[in-house]
Structure formats: C-alpha cells, structure tokens
Amino acid sequence: MNEKPLLQVNDLKLYFRTTHGAVQAVDGVNFKLNANKAVVILGESGCGKSSLAKSILRLLPRNVQTYSGQVFLNNRDVMLLSEEDFRQNVRWVDMSMVPQAAMNSLNPVLRVGEQVYEPAMIHLGVRKDAAVELALKMFQHVGVPADFLNRYPFELSGGMRQRVAIAMAMVTSPALIILDEPTSALDVLTQANIFNVLKRIKKELGTSFILITHDIATSSELADEVAVMYAGQIIETGSAKDFFRSPLHPYSKKLMASVPRLRGKEEPDFIIGRPPSLVNLPSGCRFADRCSKKFEKCCQEPPTVSTDGRTVKCWLYK
Amino acid sequence: MNAKAISQQQINELERGNGNGTLLSIRDLRVWFELRKFGFGHAGYVRAVDGVDFDLGRGEAIAIVGESGCGKSSLMKTILALYRPTSGNVIFEDKDLTHLNQEGLRWYHSHVGYVQQDPYGALASFMSVKRILEEPLIIGGVTDKAKRLERIERVMEEVKLSPVADYLEKYPHMLSGGQQQRVVIARAMIMEPRFLVADEPVSMLDASVRVEILKLLRNLQETHHLSVIYITHDLSTVSYFAERIFVMYAGQVVEKASVNRLLYHPCHPYTLALLNGTSVPDAENAKTFKEVPPGEPPSLVNPPAGCRFHPRCAKAIKGLCDCEEPGEFAVEANHLVKCWLFK
Numbered sequence: 001m002n003e004k005p006l007l008q009v010n011d012l013k014l015y016f017r018t019t020h021g022a023v024q025a026v027d028g029v030n031f032k033l034n035a036n037k038a039v040v041i042l043g044e045s046g047c048g049k050s051s052l053a054k055s056i057l058r059l060l061p062r063n064v065q066t067y068s069g070q071v072f073l074n075n076r077d078v079m080l081l082s083e084e085d086f087r088q089n090v091r092w093v094d095m096s097m098v099p100q101a102a103m104n105s106l107n108p109v110l111r112v113g114e115q116v117y118e119p120a121m122i123h124l125g126v127r128k129d130a131a132v133e134l135a136l137k138m139f140q141h142v143g144v145p146a147d148f149l150n151r152y153p154f155e156l157s158g159g160m161r162q163r164v165a166i167a168m169a170m171v172t173s174p175a176l177i178i179l180d181e182p183t184s185a186l187d188v189l190t191q192a193n194i195f196n197v198l199k200r201i202k203k204e205l206g207t208s209f210i211l212i213t214h215d216i217a218t219s220s221e222l223a224d225e226v227a228v229m230y231a232g233q234i235i236e237t238g239s240a241k242d243f244f245r246s247p248l249h250p251y252s253k254k255l256m257a258s259v260p261r262l263r264g265k266e267e268p269d270f271i272i273g274r275p276p277s278l279v280n281l282p283s284g285c286r287f288a289d290r291c292s293k294k295f296e297k298c299c300q301e302p303p304t305v306s307t308d309g310r311t312v313k314c315w316l317y318k
Numbered sequence: 319m320n321a322k323a324i325s326q327q328q329i330n331e332l333e334r335g336n337g338n339g340t341l342l343s344i345r346d347l348r349v350w351f352e353l354r355k356f357g358f359g360h361a362g363y364v365r366a367v368d369g370v371d372f373d374l375g376r377g378e379a380i381a382i383v384g385e386s387g388c389g390k391s392s393l394m395k396t397i398l399a400l401y402r403p404t405s406g407n408v409i410f411e412d413k414d415l416t417h418l419n420q421e422g423l424r425w426y427h428s429h430v431g432y433v434q435q436d437p438y439g440a441l442a443s444f445m446s447v448k449r450i451l452e453e454p455l456i457i458g459g460v461t462d463k464a465k466r467l468e469r470i471e472r473v474m475e476e477v478k479l480s481p482v483a484d485y486l487e488k489y490p491h492m493l494s495g496g497q498q499q500r501v502v503i504a505r506a507m508i509m510e511p512r513f514l515v516a517d518e519p520v521s522m523l524d525a526s527v528r529v530e531i532l533k534l535l536r537n538l539q540e541t542h543h544l545s546v547i548y549i550t551h552d553l554s555t556v557s558y559f560a561e562r563i564f565v566m567y568a569g570q571v572v573e574k575a576s577v578n579r580l581l582y583h584p585c586h587p588y589t590l591a592l593l594n595g596t597s598v599p600d601a602e603n604a605k606t607f608k609e610v611p612p613g614e615p616p617s618l619v620n621p622p623a624g625c626r627f628h629p630r631c632a633k634a635i636k637g638l639c640d641c642e643e644p645g646e647f648a649v650e651a652n653h654l655v656k657c658w659l660f661k
Contacts, residue, residue, distance in 0.1 A: 038604075044524045045495070157614055158386070187385040187551055192595035192608040199607060214525050217554065217597040222604055240601040258526045260554045262596050263581055268558065270530040274494055 004075065005032040006175060006208055007056075007095075012069035014048075014055040022065050023278045025051035027232035029069075030304075033225070035175065038202065038209035040219040040240070042255065043229035044275055049212045050100060052229070053178045056210070057097050058086055073176070092123050092169075095176035101185060102165035106153040112164045113149030120171045131171075138167040141204070142197050159190035163197060170201065178210045183218060195221040216259050220244055228252045231276050231286040238310035248312040251287045285315065341513060341545045342374040342397070347406035349392050353619065364618045366392035368569035369406075376512070379539055379546040381556045381577075383592065384566035387615055390549050393566070394515055397547065398432055399423055410513075428458050431506030433516040433535075437498035441490040447479075447501055448486040454508050469508060477504045477534060496527035500534070507538060513545045514538075520555065532558055553596050557581060562652075565589045568616050568626040574646075575653040585655040587611075587631045625658065633659060 014026040025048040033039050043049045054060060056071055058078075071079050078090050096119075099105050107115055116138065117131035126134070136146055142163040153161055162182065169177050179198075183191040199222065201207055213219045219226075223240040228249065236249040247253050257269040273290040276282055282289065284299040291298070297315040305317040349367040354360065366389040374380060384390045395401045397408055399415045408415040410426060418426060434440035441450055451470045460466050474482045477500040490498055499519065506514060516535060520528040536559055539546050548559055556563055556577060563580045565573040565588065573586040584590050591611045597603060611630040616622050622629055628639040638658050646654040647661050 044526055159614070188553070188592055188595040189385065189610055192597075192610045196607050196610065199604070216525060217599050220599045220601060220603045221597055221608075223601065224604065240604065244599050244601045255526060256599065258529050259599055260529065260532075260552075260558060261598055262554045262557070262593065264557070268529040270528075270533070271526040 005072070006035040006037075006074065007210075008032040008070075008072040009056065010070040010072070012052070012055055012071065013066050014051055014060070014064065015066040016061070017063045017065040018279070021279045024048075024232050024281060025278055026055050027281075029229075029232075029234050031227050031234060031237060033176070033208055033210065035208055036202065036206045037224040038211055038222045039225040039227055040211045040213065040223040041227050041229055041234075042213065042216060042219060044214055046275060046278070047229045048232040048278065049229050050180055053097060053180050053210065053212050057091060057095065057178060058083075059091075059097070088123075092119050092172050092174065094174055095178065096169040096172065096174045097178040098165050098169045098180065098182055100180040102180075102182065103158050103161035103185070106161060106164065108153050110152075111150050112153055112156065112161075113151075116149075116164065116168045116171055119168065123172050134171055135167070138171050139164075141170065141201055142167045143193075158186055159193060162186060162190070162194055166194075166197065166201075170205075170207070173205070174207070176208045176210065178212070180212045181214070182211070184213065184215060191218055192221075198222055216255065228255070231281060232278055233286065233313065235287070235313045236311065238312075242308075242310055248310065248317065249287075249314050250291045250293050250316070285313075339376050340373045341376045341378075341411065343407075343409045344370055344372050344397070345407045345409070346371055347393070347396065347408065348404045349389075349396050349401055350404040362619050365389075365569050365621060366618055367396065367403075368618075368621070370566075370569075370571050372564060372571070372574065374513075374545050374547065376545055377539075377543040378562070379536075379548060379560045380562045380564060381548045381550060381560035382564045382566055382571075383550055383553055383556065385551055385615055387618070388566045389569040389618065390566050391517065394517055394547070394549055398430060398515060399426055424457075428454075428509045429511050429513060431509070431511040431514040433499075433502055433506050433514065433519045435518040436522050437495065437502045438490060438522075440502050441498060443490055446487050446489055447474075447493075450490075450501060451505055451508055454505065458509055470504075473504045473508050476507065476538065477501075479504065494527075495523050496530060499523060499527075499531050503531075503534065503538070507542075510542075511544070513547075515547045515549070517549045518551070519548075521550070521552065528555070529558075535559065553581075553592055554598075565592065568621050569618055570626060570656065572627065572656045573654070579650070579653050583649075583653075585649055585653070585660055586627075586657050587633055587659075588627050625656075635659075 009029055009031050012026055012029045016023040016025060029052060041049050070077050073094055078086060113135055117135040120126055120131040120134045121128060139146060144160060144163050183194050211219060211222055226238060226240050226243040227234050228236040230251050236252050247256050254271045260268045271290055276286055285302045288294050288298040293316060302313050302315045303318060304311050304313045347367055347370045350363040350365050353362045353364060370393060382390050396403050403416060452466055455466045455469060471482050479485045479500050520531050523531060532555060560577055562576050564571045567588050573589050584593055594609055613630045616626060624641045625639045625644050628634040635658060644656050644658045646656050648654055649660050
C-alpha cells in the first residue's frame with residue numbers, strides 16, 4: 001500500500017441548519033481513492049451520499065452549519081484553500097462532477113457545444129477554437145457525433161444528453177470525476193451504453209471516478225472499490241470483488257439480498273423499517289433498530305474494524 | 319364473419335395463460351396521434367401502438383417490457399380507456415370499450431385499478447390520505463359514511479398502512495416514498511377491481527423498498543384473484559411478478575412468452591439485447607464491455623420498413639428483414655416471436 005492515493009477524505013462533516021435542528025448529512029466520513037480507480041458509494045435515498053459529493057466539491061447551500069474535515073487531493077489539503085482559489089484551481093480542473101439528472105441540467109437555450117467548451121475556455125484559459133477542438137475530442141470519447149455540437153438539448157435523446165453532460169465534466173481532463181446517479185433515469189440499453197463509455201474513458205484516459213448510486217446491480221459495472229453509506233456514515237468499505245461476493249455489515253448483507261436478480265431462484269428480501277432521520281440520530285449503531293443481529297453492545301458507537309483491506313463499522317467484527 | 323370468429327377463438331385458446339377464461343382481449347390495436355403543421359395541415363402520424371394483440375386471463379399477471387418511447391404507456395392509457403384507439407378493439411368482459419358511453423366508462427373504471435409510476439405526483443398534495451381514498455367511493459356511489467370509512471380501513475390494512483388511525487389524517491408529503499406508493503395502491507384497490515394496471519410501480523423507489531412493494535402487489539393479486547398488467551423497463555423485477563412477458567419495440571409486441579421461457583430461451587434479437595443489458599451484481603462486470611445494439615429506437619413517425627429492429631440488428635437478413643414485416647411465428651406453444659429468423 002505504498003501507492004499514494006489521489007483523493008483522501010478524513011473525518012469529513014457537513015451539517016445543515018434547519019428549523020428542526022442540525023441535519024447531519026455527512027458525519028465523519030473517511031475514505032481514499034487511488035488514481036485510475038473507481039469507488040462506488042452505495043446507499044438509500046436520504047443517507048447523505050449526494051451531500052458527500054457536494055462537500056468534496058464544496059458546492060454548498062447557504063444553510064451550512066458545520067463543514068469540517070480534510071480532503072487531500074494529490075496530497076494537498078484542498079479544504080484549506082480559499083473559496084476563490086478552490087474555484088479557480090480545483091473545481092473542474094482537478095475534479096469535476098456530473099450532477100444528478102444531468103440530462104435535465106443542460107441549459108435549454110444554449111447549444112450543447114457551447115456548454116461543453118465553455119469550462120475549457122474558463123479553466124484552461126484556451127482560445128475558443130482550441131476549446132471547440134477539445135470539446136470535439138470529448139464528444140468522440142463519449143460517442144456523440146461531431147455535428148451535435150450545434151444542436152440544442154431538446155434535439156437530443158436522454159442518453160445523448162447524458163453523454164454530453166459527461167463530456168462537459170471531462171473537457172478539462174480532470175483526474176477525478178464524481179458521478180451522482182448517472183444512469184438512474186435511463187433505459188436499460190442506454191444505461192449499458194453509458195457504462196461502456198465510462199469504462200472506456202477510465203481505460204484510455206486514466207480518469208478516477210466516484211460513482212454515487214443506489215443501484216447495486218449497475219454499480220458493479222464500474223466499481224473497483226465499494227463504500228456503503230448509511231445515515232451519514234460510511235459503514236463498510238472494501239474491494240468490489242470481496243464486497244459483491246460477501247458483504248460484511250448486516251446492512252450491506254440485507255441490501256445485497258434486496259437486489260432482484262434476473263434469473264435468481266431465491267426471493268429477494270427487503271429491509272424492515274426506515275433509515276433514521278438525520279436530525280435526531282440514535283446513539284450507538286445507527287442501523288441497530290433495523291438489524292436482526294442486534295445485541296447489548298449495539299447501543300454504543302461501533303468501532304471501525306479493518307480486516308484484509310476491508311473496513312466495517314460493526315460490533316460483530318470486533 | 320363466422321369463420322373468422324372461430325379462428326379468433328382458437329387463437330384465444332392458444333394464447334390464454336390459464337383456463338379461467340379471458341377478462342380482457344386486445345385485437346389488432348392501433349393508437350396513432352396526428353401531427354399537425356401550423357395547427358391545421360396534416361403532417362403524418364405518430365404510431366405509438368401499431369398492431370398489438372393479446373388476451374389477459376382472469377387472475378393472470380402479465381408484464382409488458384420495453385424502453386421509453388416504445389408505446390407502452392400509450393397502450394396502457396388505451397387499455398384504461400383514456401385514449402380512443404385509432405383502430406382495433408379493447409374488449410373487457412365481452413364489452414367493447416370503444417363503444418361504451420359515459421355511463422359505461424364509469425362502470426369500466428370502477429373495475430380497473432391504476433397504480434401510477436410517481437406516487438408523489440399521483441397524489442393530490444392538498445388531500446389527506448382519508449380524503450384521497452374516499453374520493454373514488456363517493457364517485458362510485460357509496461353514500462353511507464360509516465361504510466366508506468370501513469372500506470378505507472380495510473384496504474389500508476391490506477396494503478399494510480397500519481395502525482390505520484396514524485395515517486388517515488396525514489398528507490402525502492408527510493409519508494415516505496414507499497408509504498406514498500402504498501396509498502396509491504390502496505386507492506387503486508378501493509373499488510375492489512378485477513383488474514389492475516401498474517405502470518412502473520417501483521421505478522421511483524429505493525432498492526430496499528422496491529421488493530416490499532412488489533411483494534405487496536403479488537399478495538394482492540393472489541388473494542383477490544386479480545388480473546394485472548405490469549408495465550416496466552426493468553427485466554430483473556419481472557420474474558417475481560408476472561407469468562407471461564410481452565416485449566415491446568417501436569409500437570409492436572415483438573416477443574410473447576412465459577417468464578421462464580423468455581429468461582432462459584429468449585429468441586428475438588431485441589430481447590437478447592435487453593437481457594444482456596441488464597446487470598447482476600458481480601465484480602467481474604467491471605472488466606468487460608457490454609454488447610449493445612448500435613443506434614437508438616426509431617422514430618414512430620417514420621418507422622423503418624420491414625422489421626422495425628432491422629437497422630440495429632446484427633442478424634438482419636438483407637432483402638427480407640428490411641422490406642417485409644415479419645409475422646408472429648410460434649417457436650413453441652405460447653411462445654411467439656415477430657422475427658424472420660424463426661419462420
């Protein structure tokens with residue numbers, strides 16, 4: 001493990017201020033990601049996975065109460081940078097993001113070409129013709145025909161728009177791209193196509209990915225590492241190979257059991273109950289109320305146990 | 319006429335999934351939408367549904383699988399008598415829906431339940447759960463207030479929204495996605511329908527809740543002996559729910575088979591592509607590329623001549639697939655494929 005990680009996140013916290021109290025959306029998250037790898041962050045809606053993406057990229061809303069921790073990108077703590085410095089030198093230069101429902105986040109009154117080359121002009125400081133050149137190259141990578149450059153978003157299908165959004169995030173050649181539910185609104189074949197594109201980019205350009213999703217089956221298309229998030233915390237990390245074969249945490253096990261399989265014989269199972277509210281979090285293990293293996297110790301905060309390169313936040317493995 | 323009726327009956331016998339008789343039959347259904355230029359000039363048709371034929375038995379669950387834009391929602395809305403077919407018939411209990419008057423449609427609608435895709439969008443945000451569930455009963459002519467409440471409570475127990483008193487006065491935004499979907503299902507069930515249409519009932523829900531809702535629908539189907547049409551784009555949930563699958567492409571049904579037959583012996587190249595595109599969690603997936611047919615589904619204004627899948631099909635036969643439309647060929651009893659390869 002001498003390899004220097006591309007991204008290392010230490011004890012990252014993001015709380016929002018609301019009238020009901022602080023929402024602990026991201027609560028002490030640690031993980032790291034090596035160059036040219038993809039980590040999948042799995043979790044149900046409301047577990048804080050989108051907030052985690054936003055806190056890494058510092059795209060914060062106004063009602064932030066606490067925002068702390070360390071984010072090392074290429075061994076530089078980007079949390080110490082000023083807002084302006086971060087905007088100019090990190091966001092879209094070293095890492096960029098494809099937001100959730102990206103296909104609907106394109107500006108409807110601008111040609112898609114303009115939207116793709118604009119970040120290159122701003123962040124790389126190149127002239128327009130060079131930026132268009134770059135945009136064309138990215139279109140090629142994601143499989144969008146060159147003449148789409150002059151089209152408007154409404155003239156493109158959902159899959160094509162998603163590819164444009166990916167091209168937009170890639171145009172400055174960042175080392176890391178954060179994908180927030182990139183395919184959840186798309187059809188099966190389009191989904192498969194987008195994942196083929198992402199795999200090709202990873203192979204040809206050496207880009208790293210953070211893939212945020214609740215869809216376990218498609219996440220396995222890209223994953224090298226898996227991190228499972230529950231109620232604002234990461235409760236299990238490990239390599240995709242280990243995780244998909246034998247998840248450790250009781251929540252991960254149930255999550256895997258809930259995946260409908262195409263040709264499965266065993267009935268999928270569901271998780272009883274609901275995730276806790278992020279305002280009034282239970283003390284101790286946050287999954288304890290829904291866990292079938294609960295015992296006395298679970299009322300205390302569980303430790304993070306590491307075994308064979310995997311970590312799990314559960315008393316069962318202590 | 320007589321001769322045709324007999325052959326039609328034979329087809330019915332063949333296609334029927336179980337021996338309990340047919341509840342709904344659809345005959346050569348076409349739903350075309352007219353395109354207009356400048357508001358009045360004719361500019362062609364969108365052929366959303368173009369020649370669909372099937373029978374739904376009593377107590378049978380079928381799934382219609384297809385990508386967005388293949389016409390599955392238009393088909394569903396026509397079955398619900400919300401759209402008028404351009405040609406063809408929808409026959410429910412020996413009554414042709416196209417000939418029903420207002421009164422007849424109300425009778426029909428009290429026998430069909432509809433489970434929408436987006437539960438939050440389907441529930442009126444200003445109505446409490448009680449009011450939402452009461453509305454169909456009032457329209458359906460249940461005048462006794464106590465009787466209405468009793469029906470509401472019974473159906474809520476059934477969809478496991480219990481204790482009922484906790485939910486009656488709540489508004490949709492106070493419920494989680496799964497609970498909202500239960501209210502939608504309760505509303506569909508409140509008139510005690512014989513037939514349920516579920517349009518992607520779980521696609522907006524979280525993975526862990528999905529299975530719960532599917533199991534609930536399955537239970538309702540079995541206890542009430544309901545016929546169900548389950549519309550989805552996700553093949554992996556189909557096997558837990560339906561007995562037969564119809565695969566739709568560009569306004570037509572291209573393959574009809576039982577679930578097991580379709581999953582283990584798919585025939586149509588499009589079905590194969592759909593099955594290949596569906597992921598199963600496995601770390602090996604990351605190492606390989608998926609085989610996906612090139613291109614995108616065709617425009618329904620000018621569908622390709624011949625087989626509508628031929629421009630994307632690797633096995634297309636030149637001179638046949640691109641000029642002649644294939645008929646439905648039986649690979650086996652109850653397994654029909656609309657593809658020249660199986661003639």
